Amino acid sequence: MKLKFALVATAAFLSSVSHISASDEIETIIVTENRIPTVISDSLSAVTVLNREDIARYQASDLFDLMSRIAGVSMVRNGGRGTPTSLSLRGNQGDHSLFLVDGVRIGSATLGSATLGLLNVNSIERIEVVRGPKSNLYGADAIGGVVNIITRQSEDDKDLSISSSVGTNSTTETTIVSGFKSDRHSYMAVLNTFNTQGIDNTESISGLHGDKDAHSNHAIALNYQYQISDSAKWKVAYNKNDTETEYDADCYSPSWAMVDCSIYTVAEITSLSSRVDFDINANWHSSFQLGRSSDKAKELADNIDISTTTNGGMFDTTKTEATWVNYMQLSDGNFVTLGLDYQKDHVNSFTVYDQTSRYNQAAFLQYQVNLGEVDTSFGVRFDDNQQFGGHTTSSLLVGVDVNESLRLTGSYGEGFKAPTFNDLYYPNYGNPDFVPEQSENYEIGLKASWGVNVANVALFNNQLENLIQYNPATFLTDQTARVEISGIEFNMDTEIAGWAVGVSGMLIDPENKTNGKLLRRRAQRSLSVDADYSFGNLDLGVTLQTQSHSYDDVSNTVRLGGYTTLALRADYRLNNHWSLKAKVDNLTDKAYTTAMDFSLGKYRSLGREIMFTIAYSPNF
Numbered sequence: 001m002k003l004k005f006a007l008v009a010t011a012a013f014l015s016s017v018s019h020i021s022a023s024d025e026i027e028t029i030i031v032t033e034n035r036i037p038t039v040i041s042d043s044l045s046a047v048t049v050l051n052r053e054d055i056a057r058y059q060a061s062d063l064f065d066l067m068s069r070i071a072g073v074s075m076v077r078n079g080g081r082g083t084p085t086s087l088s089l090r091g092n093q094g095d096h097s098l099f100l101v102d103g104v105r106i107g108s109a110t111l112g113s114a115t116l117g118l119l120n121v122n123s124i125e126r127i128e129v130v131r132g133p134k135s136n137l138y139g140a141d142a143i144g145g146v147v148n149i150i151t152r153q154s155e156d157d158k159d160l161s162i163s164s165s166v167g168t169n170s171t172t173e174t175t176i177v178s179g180f181k182s183d184r185h186s187y188m189a190v191l192n193t194f195n196t197q198g199i200d201n202t203e204s205i206s207g208l209h210g211d212k213d214a215h216s217n218h219a220i221a222l223n224y225q226y227q228i229s230d231s232a233k234w235k236v237a238y239n240k241n242d243t244e245t246e247y248d249a250d251c252y253s254p255s256w257a258m259v260d261c262s263i264y265t266v267a268e269i270t271s272l273s274s275r276v277d278f279d280i281n282a283n284w285h286s287s288f289q290l291g292r293s294s295d296k297a298k299e300l301a302d303n304i305d306i307s308t309t310t311n312g313g314m315f316d317t318t319k320t321e322a323t324w325v326n327y328m329q330l331s332d333g334n335f336v337t338l339g340l341d342y343q344k345d346h347v348n349s350f351t352v353y354d355q356t357s358r359y360n361q362a363a364f365l366q367y368q369v370n371l372g373e374v375d376t377s378f379g380v381r382f383d384d385n386q387q388f389g390g391h392t393t394s395s396l397l398v399g400v401d402v403n404e405s406l407r408l409t410g411s412y413g414e415g416f417k418a419p420t421f422n423d424l425y426y427p428n429y430g431n432p433d434f435v436p437e438q439s440e441n442y443e444i445g446l447k448a449s450w451g452v453n454v455a456n457v458a459l460f461n462n463q464l465e466n467l468i469q470y471n472p473a474t475f476l477t478d479q480t481a482r483v484e485i486s487g488i489e490f491n492m493d494t495e496i497a498g499w500a501v502g503v504s505g506m507l508i509d510p511e512n513k514t515n516g517k518l519l520r521r522r523a524q525r526s527l528s529v530d531a532d533y534s535f536g537n538l539d540l541g542v543t544l545q546t547q548s549h550s551y552d553d554v555s556n557t558v559r560l561g562g563y564t565t566l567a568l569r570a571d572y573r574l575n576n577h578w579s580l581k582a583k584v585d586n587l588t589d590k591a592y593t594t595a596m597d598f599s600l601g602k603y604r605s606l607g608r609e610i611m612f613t614i615a616y617s618p619n620f
Contacts, residue, residue, distance in 0.1 A: 044397040071491035071504035079201025082215030082245035085117035092144030104291030109317035112420030123221030133415035136379035143415035154179030167611030170197035202600040213246040232278035333370035563592035581613040
């Protein structure tokens with residue numbers, strides 16, 4: 001995609017909405033963009049929110065199904081359910097986005113990315129996706145943006161629901177939700193169990209590879225809130241996913257002879273947060289949060305002692321953090337946010353790393369000025385990393401209200417990413433000379449709303465230095481000198497003949513400036529369309545998703561074809577207590593590939609999936 005095309009598209013969008021009428025104010029509140037509650041209509045960044053109603057309507061089985069419909073998001077998965085799943089924001093690498101659960105960082109300190117394929121969607125209240133660099137507020141990892149997964153909270157005096165699902169690939173799922181809310185207390189508990197026989201994850205059928213690869217997940221999510229006083233509230237949230245996933249891999253003896261092994265991974269993903277919010281006075285709000293997350297994985301085998309091979313291993317990583325954020329109104333239209341962050345990563349593994357822990361401490365400031373029709377925000381953050389020393393990032397965002405329905409935004413933001421423990425210290429793989437990756441992002445956006453219609457478009461240019469990426473040709477990582485990602489993303493929600501329609505898409509040019517090639521596993525074009533219609537007790541929906549081809553290697557010789565999939569869904573309410581749901585994913589049984597293994601070939605797609613659900617929810 002040429003930048004000229006993106007400019008023309010933006011101009012056309014501006015022309016089409018320049019005379020729209022006044023709209024109703026959008027009152028959705030987000031917390032991720034500025035680390036404080038913000039009305040989404042006042043946002044200066046590109047933000048998308050999926051709430052509980054959206055998640056229930058789409059009937060998504062995992063985050064791959066749910067989030068691939070968001071503007072600027074592309075997904076890669078290594079086979080079926082439970083396999084490694086990567087989310088890319090605006091063509092950036094999967095580990096260039098920061099992932100939070102209830103405001104707490106999650107992810108593997110060795111891999112540097114979050115284990116998204118193992119997170120259960122039924123425990124999620126909403127997901128806030130902020131696109132564009134946010135290192136000025138969050139520090140490392142937030143080059144592409146921030147994804148904050150917020151677990152379910154009770155909104156009613158009493159909550160109780162039970163659902164059970166059955167589908168193809170011998171898939172079963174059961175979810176139990178219980179909660180209550182009073183004047184001072186509220187709690188929510190979500191229990192979920194998911195099991196599937198799965199598919200054969202790779203195209204290789206040699207040895208034991210031709211079997212189906214099963215996956216199971218047992219999840220629990222707890223959320224408790226206590227109103228200490230009129231000016232203080234305490235929140236605590238706990239989330240845990242225990243999983244077992246079979247996968248295809250070549251196993252070797254110590255003499256490097258091939259060994260047949262039926263290998264699988266046992267993993268545990270947890271997050272725990274405790275937060276106190278309090279108003280010091282009418283103009284000063286303060287919050288303090290303690291958090292801890294863990295990402296544990298251990299490889300085993302059904303048919304042999306895995307310790308007799310070169311495979312196997314245990315990786316137990318934890319993140320511990322503390323955050324203090326203060327939001328103050330200095331005068332009418334003048335606001336400042338001050339904060340302190342502390343984070344410590346720790347690695348416990350059978351693999352010997354030269355370093356097994358590091359800490360990062362940081363201070364950040366954001367100053368916001370409202371001048372009527374013009375809003376500005378300036379942010380700066382200083383990180384002191386135990387391994388890399390000091391690093392400063394900054395941002396400047398401006399928003400101009402063209403009229404009551406149209407807002408024009410522009411921004412400049414810096415980002416950085418610290419090398420992972422694997423990047424630096426993994427035996428015969430890491431390079432201790434790697435330096436932090438750095439980025440500069442420029443963006444122009446337009447937000448419009450009229451009646452029931454909402455439309456957003458953003459034109460962006462992201463320039464990265466010292467990019468660390470895996471090179472399949474050498475089986476090692478390297479640090480590319482410079483990368484440039486230019487693109488345009490758009491989304492629109494409207495109503496057509498009674499159908500609620502959502503359209504989102506992205507066109508990008510993710511160029512490795514060192515060799516002039518496209519970055520691996522980045523599709524240049526993607527489009528998603530959701531349409532839902534309700535009449536009486538029946539809700540119907542359809543989703544169409546398409547993306548262009550990509551390449552699996554740095555030199556762009558291994559081509560992964562583009563694809564289009566179609567999904568159908570239905571929800572019929574029998575009465576006030578019972579409902580029946582059905583969905584068909586990948587209706588045409590399209591075979592497609594988003595990634596390859598260097599020895600086992602293509603990772604397979606799931607193919608056509610059918611799922612039926614019965615749900616019960618009493619009215620109290």
